[in-house]
Amino acid sequence: MKLDSRFKGFAIADQFAPFVFVNSDDWNAPQLFTLVHELAHIWIATQQVYPMKLSQR
Numbered sequence: 001m002k003l004d005s006r007f008k009g010f011a012i013a014d015q016f017a018p019f020v021f022v023n024s025d026d027w028n029a030p031q032l033f034t035l036v037h038e039l040a041h042i043w044i045a046t047q048q049v050y051p052m053k054l055s056q057r
Contacts, residue, residue, distance in 0.1 A: 005023075005025065007021075007023055008022070008023055008026060008030060008034045009021050009022040009023055009031075009034040009035070009037070009038050010038065011038035011039070011041040011042050013041055013042050013045045015045075018042045020035065020038040020039060020042065021038075022034050022035050022038070
């Protein structure tokens with residue numbers, strides 16, 4: 001799935017339908033790290049959103 005270049009990936013840790021999204025525009029090694037990282041969020045069932053500061057947009 002193509003995402004905004006600021007996103008590497010994200011996970012939705014839903015009990016019945018968990019989802020992991022990985023930015024397909026990223027390189028292979030970072031994609032693998034992102035996948036493992038997001039799967040860990042699913043495994044421990046946590047969701048985190050880090051709001052960006054306006055200056056980072």
